[in-house]
Amino acid sequence: MSTSQLTEQAAGAGASSSPSRPAGPARRPASLRARRARAFYVFTVPWVLGFLALTAFPLGYALWLSFTNADGLSQNSRFVGLDNYREVFSDPETMSSLWRTGVFTAVTVPLTIVAGLLLAVLVNQPIRARGLFRTLLYLPAVVPPVGAALTFKLIFDRDSGAANGALDLAGINGVTWLVDPYARWVLIVLTLWGVGNGMIISLAGLQDIPKELNEAARVDGASPWQSFSRITLPLLSPVIFFQVVTGIIGSLQTFMPLLIALDPTPKGVSSVPESNYFYMINVFAQYFANGRYGYASALLWVLFAIICVVTFLIFKLSKGAVFYSVEPEQAKPKARTIGGSR
Amino acid sequence: MSVSTTGSFDRRRFLTVSAGAAFAATALPGCAASVDDGSSDGDTKAGSKTLTVMSSEDEKKELQTVGKALGIKINFVARDETKLNAMLAAKNPPDVVRGLGAVETPYFAARGLMTDLDPYFAKSSVLKPSDIDPVNDVWRYDGKKQGAGPRYGLAKDYSQDQMLWYRTDLFEAAKLDLLSETEPLSYDELLELGKKLTKRRLGKVKVYGLSASGLGTFSQLMGMTASTGGSVFAEDLASVDFSSPEALKALEWYLEYARADIGPNVANPNPDGWDWPTYQAGRMAIASDGYWFGGAIGGDPKVAEVSRFAPAPQLGSNRISPCFGATGYWIPKDAKNKDAAWKFFEYFFGGKAAEERAAGGWGIPSLKSLRSKMPQAQPYQKQAFKVQEQELEHFSVLTFTPYAQLAALDGVISKVLPKAIKGKASAGKAADELNKLMNEQIAKGKELVG
Numbered sequence: 001m002s003t004s005q006l007t008e009q010a011a012g013a014g015a016s017s018s019p020s021r022p023a024g025p026a027r028r029p030a031s032l033r034a035r036r037a038r039a040f041y042v043f044t045v046p047w048v049l050g051f052l053a054l055t056a057f058p059l060g061y062a063l064w065l066s067f068t069n070a071d072g073l074s075q076n077s078r079f080v081g082l083d084n085y086r087e088v089f090s091d092p093e094t095m096s097s098l099w100r101t102g103v104f105t106a107v108t109v110p111l112t113i114v115a116g117l118l119l120a121v122l123v124n125q126p127i128r129a130r131g132l133f134r135t136l137l138y139l140p141a142v143v144p145p146v147g148a149a150l151t152f153k154l155i156f157d158r159d160s161g162a163a164n165g166a167l168d169l170a171g172i173n174g175v176t177w178l179v180d181p182y183a184r185w186v187l188i189v190l191t192l193w194g195v196g197n198g199m200i201i202s203l204a205g206l207q208d209i210p211k212e213l214n215e216a217a218r219v220d221g222a223s224p225w226q227s228f229s230r231i232t233l234p235l236l237s238p239v240i241f242f243q244v245v246t247g248i249i250g251s252l253q254t255f256m257p258l259l260i261a262l263d264p265t266p267k268g269v270s271s272v273p274e275s276n277y278f279y280m281i282n283v284f285a286q287y288f289a290n291g292r293y294g295y296a297s298a299l300l301w302v303l304f305a306i307i308c309v310v311t312f313l314i315f316k317l318s319k320g321a322v323f324y325s326v327e328p329e330q331a332k333p334k335a336r337t338i339g340g341s342r
Numbered sequence: 343m344s345v346s347t348t349g350s351f352d353r354r355r356f357l358t359v360s361a362g363a364a365f366a367a368t369a370l371p372g373c374a375a376s377v378d379d380g381s382s383d384g385d386t387k388a389g390s391k392t393l394t395v396m397s398s399e400d401e402k403k404e405l406q407t408v409g410k411a412l413g414i415k416i417n418f419v420a421r422d423e424t425k426l427n428a429m430l431a432a433k434n435p436p437d438v439v440r441g442l443g444a445v446e447t448p449y450f451a452a453r454g455l456m457t458d459l460d461p462y463f464a465k466s467s468v469l470k471p472s473d474i475d476p477v478n479d480v481w482r483y484d485g486k487k488q489g490a491g492p493r494y495g496l497a498k499d500y501s502q503d504q505m506l507w508y509r510t511d512l513f514e515a516a517k518l519d520l521l522s523e524t525e526p527l528s529y530d531e532l533l534e535l536g537k538k539l540t541k542r543r544l545g546k547v548k549v550y551g552l553s554a555s556g557l558g559t560f561s562q563l564m565g566m567t568a569s570t571g572g573s574v575f576a577e578d579l580a581s582v583d584f585s586s587p588e589a590l591k592a593l594e595w596y597l598e599y600a601r602a603d604i605g606p607n608v609a610n611p612n613p614d615g616w617d618w619p620t621y622q623a624g625r626m627a628i629a630s631d632g633y634w635f636g637g638a639i640g641g642d643p644k645v646a647e648v649s650r651f652a653p654a655p656q657l658g659s660n661r662i663s664p665c666f667g668a669t670g671y672w673i674p675k676d677a678k679n680k681d682a683a684w685k686f687f688e689y690f691f692g693g694k695a696a697e698e699r700a701a702g703g704w705g706i707p708s709l710k711s712l713r714s715k716m717p718q719a720q721p722y723q724k725q726a727f728k729v730q731e732q733e734l735e736h737f738s739v740l741t742f743t744p745y746a747q748l749a750a751l752d753g754v755i756s757k758v759l760p761k762a763i764k765g766k767a768s769a770g771k772a773a774d775e776l777n778k779l780m781n782e783q784i785a786k787g788k789e790l791v792g
Contacts, residue, residue: 072431073453074790093757157613159546159625173545179610180760266423266749267558270756271611277757288424289749290783 059304066298071291084298094282094299098306101279104184105251108191113243116198117236121228123199124206134203141196145256152190153178183273187256198243205239206232237322245314249307255280279303392417393682396426396436397671408695412685423749430455435674437683443481443495443668444488445561448579448744450672451483452791456494457673462684463493468692473709475500479739480668487579489739495672496691499705501632502663502733503557504565504654506532507639511648512539512549512627521652523729529566529595532628532655536604539627549625551604553617556631559596559608559759560751561666566592568740570658579743580788582751582780584773592657593769593776600763609760621645630655632665636726637704640717651726653733663736670708706730745787746780754779 030038066084070077088094123134140148155162156177164174177186209232217227233240266289272281279299286296394417395405402418409416419425419436429435441450450456463471477500484491506521513520516539521527527535536552555562563584564574572588575581584593599607605626606612614620617629618638622645629635639649654663671690673683689695691708700707700715703723707713716730717723742748754776762772 069786069790071787071790072427073450073455075454076790076792153613158610159548164546168544168546171544175545176610178613266747267752270608270749270753272756274757274760285750285753288427289747289753290786291427291747291750292786 062297062300065294066301068294070293072287072293073291077294080294084295085302087295088298088302094279097277097279097282100275100277101252101254104187104254104278105248108188109244109247109251111188112192112195112198112247113202113240115192115195116243117202117240119195119199120202120206124203134199137199138196141194141200145194148190148193149256152186152193156186178273180273180275184275187276190256191254198247201239201243202236205236209235234323238324241314241318241322245311248310248314252303252307252310253280254278255284391415391679391682393438393679393686394419394436395438395440395671395686396421396429397438397440401440404695404699408686408690411694412689414682414686430674430676433676435676437677437679438671438673438686440669440671441495442666442748443478443497443670443672444664444666444740445742445748447481447494447672448483448488448742449747451492451494452485452744455675457675457677457680458492459494459496459673459684459687460492462687466684466688468688469496469709473711475706475708475710476737476739477665477668477706478670478708480665481670481672483744488741495670496687497668497670497708498691498696499634499699499707500665500668501634501705502654502730502737503561503632503666504630504663505632505729505733506628506630506652506655507621507635507649508628508652509621509624509626509645509648510650512624516627520650523652523725524732526653526661527655529655529657533595533599533602533604536599536628537602540602540604547603549627550606550620552599552628552630553605553612553620553626554596554599554630555607556617556629556635557666558748558752559755560748562630563589563592563596563755564740565654565662565664565666566595566657568664568738569656569660569662571660572658575741575743579741580745581784582743582777584776585770588658590769590773593773595657597759597762597769597772600759601765607763608756609763632667633703633726633730634667634705636717636723637702639722640703640720646720646722649722651722651729653729654736661736662738663733664738664740666740669705706734743784743787745784745791750783751780754783 067079067081068077069080069083119137123130123137127133143151154160156164158164158174158176158178161177163177167174175182177183213231213235214227217231222230266285269281269285269289280303283296283299283303286292286299391413392415393409396419397405398421405416405418421440426435426439435455441447447456463469475497478493478497479489481495481497482489482491482493506527508521510520518535518538532552532554536550536554539549539551540547541549560574567574567586567589570588570591572586574584574589576583583589596607599605600609603610606617606620612620617626617631618635620626621629621635622638622642633651636649636651639646656662671687673680673687677683696707696709696712697715699705700712701717703717703726707715716727718727758767758772758775758779761767762769767775
């Protein structure tokens, strides 16, 4: 018997048990649906309050600021209309920081997903000490970003770092890793350092794939690669899709260069090399070093819009490439399919 | 089947109520802040006054001690420019804020965010204007220039930040004469010394000959330009000019220093963020850091034995020795506990705390009467005291612009100079680029300050 049938029965029973009671909505006991709705709202109130106070209100406030020349401190700020938004698209520094961020995203998101997937496939094999390998590979992802950045800064220091120490042993000249043009590569390696997160997500996805499918494919003569590419990857596509979406959003907002500078202050912005001067570093600098709250707020709103558009496009483009074993909208079980066709 | 909604929330009402509650939660602290007229003498929770002090972690213990001595509970807030800006913008600032008087006073004073302390000084029996060291003029601003007008803060101690500390062991190893205690080096001589003291191996610097900008590149260029009789800032402080012969000379020297790769610079920043760890490890021969660096030296007897102090080098004939920091405290205009903050000032700057600080060697005390407390027990301290005493007569206040923060101007430098250091742009072109970008920043600030 379905829940709706139970609800209807309960409502009907309630109505028939007190026929002499005057019909009035105030006295009628709340239906199951109403009680459930109330419970839903009660449980979601903390989140909704948090969302309104910590997301909606700041977003609205930032939107208002973005139409002013406020510096956060002076009383003389005024309405400047769309000037800040015009400047966003005409400021070469902003445009180049956006371009750099895009390139970084285009490089690191596929890299981290592929690396995480490869590691997940490896530690999903029936090998000895599998748990130990999983733990070791995941550990770097547990290290706080500031700790990882500090470690990398020490390793790649030109004069006393281990990287140049190794080159020294081989009689090779030291490299100034932490400044241009090498700084971007150090940052990419640092980003890959946290690949354990992706590994865990992909591993969970791999373990959700029924073994029978791969076994059946092998019986039918499929090679390991065919089995991986035709069965595992399609069934893993929702998990990969999740990583693509969250990875892109995270990369567009990355703040890592400031952490590697180990001085997340307005002063620290000046030690971020040009190749790592990403969009969010520019936002931070405009807010707190340059005191341009209005312009920085416009930058944030533009980024917000970019993220919304990019996410929308990814969802549109993913149709036909992501295969759900359960329809996400209806949550009704559906027969497992290979390649998305019944 | 229709469902009764009476007695339960509908979505619209739910969202309306939530929005109201969220707005109230956000707005109420602001209302609470605006109720206090600033005249009260501290928070009397649990019968004791509470003073919110924003300072650096290394001063936390000292502040707690001061609080105990005064019977005031110190609510410590770690120094964070972003947090300070947010607190000032919300009109809910700390009662006392640590800051760099030399470069922050015009910025905050011009925006009306600092309390004029003259009435407090006039009444004080502890902090008398006649006893206040001239360095505290950097905490004054009259709306047009530093060094005049109301006092907005007080330095806890200070240094003349272009003076030099050097390691005699590295000088002796390079068979070089020790530096004069009275006659300043020229910057060209300093550069040559730095080159001779630098040791390399396979493209790596094993020992830096010279660190030329301990407190930031903009300040360094400002001081160098002043020693040639010029000024980076225009008279109205509304623009910079690095193309003037004096500023260009300073810029060219800096580019040569950075290209020589004999010390940390904007193209190769010090990974430690300051000179001490490198200097302590014997990997830096000369550090341009001022008297305060002696406090760190005092913590390592081996380093103290081989450290000596020398006058600030000069780029031109106008001998000056400026202070770029004058780190101290100020009271925000919207602070709630101003009287308690002033009590804190009197004890911290003129009481036992000040005496102990003066003896620590981390800077020249802010009160002239405390100078005799400066450490002179060890040979390096005695030598440093003597050199410092002579240097004081060359102290001068360099006015900073009220229209931009130092971090913004240093940010421009770190964008423009690396290209010039790598030879991709000449000093003249770099100067033009610096002028353009910095003046844009300053113009935007001027529009707001008026």
